[in-house]
Amino acid sequence: MTYRIGIDVGGTHTDAVILDQNSNLVAKTKSATTPDIGTGIQKAIAACMQQSGIDPAQVTHAMLGTTHCTNAIVERHGLSSIGVVRIGAPATLAIPPFTGWPEDLKNTVFVGSTIVSGGHEFDGQRIAALDEAEIRRAGREWKGxxxxxxxTAVNSPVDTEDELRAKEILAEELGEGVHFSLSYEIGSIGLLERENATILNASLVEAAKRMVDGFESSLAENGIEHAQIFLSQNDGTLMRSSYALRFPVLTIASGPTNSIRGASYLTNEQNALVIDVGGTTTDIGVLVQGFPRESSLVAEIGGVRTNFRMPDLLSFGLGGGTRIREMGKDVQVGPDSVGYQLPQKGLIFGGDTLTATDIAVAVGQASLGDAAKVDHLPKPDVEAAYKRMIELVEEAIDKMKTSADPVPAILVGGGSILLPNEMAGVSKVIRPANFDVANAIGVTIAQVSGQIEKIYSLTDWGRDKALADAKETAIREAVAAGAGEQSVEIVDVEEVPLAYLPGNAVRIRVKAVGELSV
Incomplete structure (x- = not known):
């Protein structure tokens, strides 16, 4: 028998599960997230291994979902120093790199930037010759x-030649040990957002290495030394740790998507709202055909506009540890939280802070801790506070729905015990078994994906040939990320005609998904 271990690191708890080769739950645990993250992961793995009693050598796969890279950007901490090359002069000189970036984030990572001539039109026609001399000069200046x-090159998803040549030149000048982020591998068509995503990816290289090294160490400390290691992406699928070291930016927002995938797995629902209530926040996402609905909006990460795929999520400050103030008609719910300190600070646990969990216990919705410790709270005030908590959730549900019709809602996360069995806009509330570790289950059962987005001239390619090329590229990406080649299938194809471009142009986006390679 072989096993998989999956860990999801949240702001409040680190959850871990072990599943056998038939995806049956063998062990589960929740432990407090620690300031250094690694200690919490190590403890969660140790608790699961002890609970299951299995031989560490039987663990063949280990999966991690974490907000580590997101936190590095938000906190401006542990980021890499980077140089930026844009290939697109004279067409792109008006708006330089880092335009619109928060000044403190730019100052944390910036070493230098240059815009050189080169790049292509959407149909592959060259804009200007690549200025190799300027690229070489920048490399000498940045060495060490x-x-x-x-x-980033203009329209590099159409023609990758200039980005690859620039990498060759810079590698000669900078020597070994320098990471290269090429925009054609990361973002979609739009230049500035693709460039921003590429810069963020480059800045996360060292943070990602620390994350992967820490995970490997935590596994080794528990005797797990030969497992294949995967990290979760923000579309609810997995990638090998080696792939994650190249594209760490794809791990951003992966936590909520793990819960959405876990919710689908635990309930067999393919289309529903997923309400994930943690210790600090509630995240609402939408299941579409078993995967998180992708956002159509420009994604902002740490104040930076990007254009890579992100789940469509709505997050707000309601969780098990949310502070409640100003009881009565002026009740204030959050948005701050006592987080992982809830067992010490909540009233029902003998603390001195009124939290959302205390309110849920006082109204009889939840049963934990010592209910007698909230008996002194005036009943009308308690009911008003609980009503406001539910209103926050119902307002968010309304914002995430695409029609007025009621839809099923799956409740997951340890804090979901706060919510009732009936809510406005919801046809039925589903509470699956093991709802409290849905996020860890989601990362453990996840598949591996690859995605391509590219503009084709149908006049040159023809529709059938263009689609076949896009599908083939997406399948190659999925295999590179760790999918077994025989299991990969195309799950999503999107064609958008681009009327403003000549040559019968069309933007094709294809997503391929497969099972983990053994």
């Missing part, structure tokens, strides 16, 4: 100063 370089 940069840990990574972000390279």
């Amino acid at each position: 100063k940069v840990a990574a370089v972000a390279i």
Whole structure:
């Protein structure tokens, strides 16, 4: 018998599960997230291994979902020093790299940037010759100063030649040990957002290495030394740790998507709302055909506009540890939380802070701790506070629905015990078994994906040939990320005609998904 272990690191709890080769739950645990993250992961793995009693050598796969890279950007901490090359002069000189970035984030990562001539039109026609001399000059200037370089060329998803040549030149000048982020591998068509995503990816290289090294150490400390390691992406699928080291930006927002995938697995629901209530926040996402609905909006990460795929999520400050103030008609729910300190600070546990969990216990919705410790709270005030908590959730549900019709809602996360069995806009409330570790289950059962987005001239390619090329590329990406080649299938194809471009142009986006390679 072989086993998989999956860990999801949240702001409040680190959850871990072990599943056998038939995806049956063998062990589960929740432990407090620690400031250094690694200690919490190590403890969660140890608790699961002890509970299951299995031989560490039987663990063949280990999966991690974490907000580590998101936190690095938000906190401006542990980021890499980078140089930025944009290939697109004279067409792209008006708006330089880092435009619109928060000044403190830019100052944390910036070593230098340059815009050089080169790049292509959407149909592959060259804009200008690549200025190799300027790229070489920038490389000499940055030698010894940069840990990574972000390279972005105009329409590189159509023609990758200039980005690859720039990488060759810079590798000669900078020597070994410098990471290169190429925009054609990361973002979609739009230049500035693709460039931003590429810069963020380059800045996360060292943070990702610490994350992967820490995970490997935590596994090794528990005797798990030969498991294949995967990290979760923000579309609810997995990628090998080696792939994650190249594209750490794809792990951003992966936590909520694990809960959405776990909710689908635990309930067999393919289309529903997923309400994930943690210790600090509630995240609402939408299941579409078993995967998180992708957002159509430009994604902002740490104040930076990007254009890579992100789940459509609505997060707000309601969780098990949310502070409740101003009881009565002026009740204030959050948004701050006592987080992982709930067992010490909540009233029902003998603390001195009124939390959302205390209110849920006082109204009889939840049963934990010592209910007698909230008996002194005036009943009308308690009911008013609980009503406001539910209103926050119902307002968020309304914002995430695409029609007025009631839809099923799956409740997951340890804090979901706060919510009632009936809510406005919901046809039925589903509470699956093991709802409290749905996020860890989601990362453990996840598949591996690859995605391609590219503009084709149908006049040159023809529709059938263009679609076949896009599908083939997406399948290659999925295999590179760790999918077994025989199991990969195309799950999503999107064609958008681009009337403003000549040559019968169309933007094709294809997603391929497969099972983990053994």
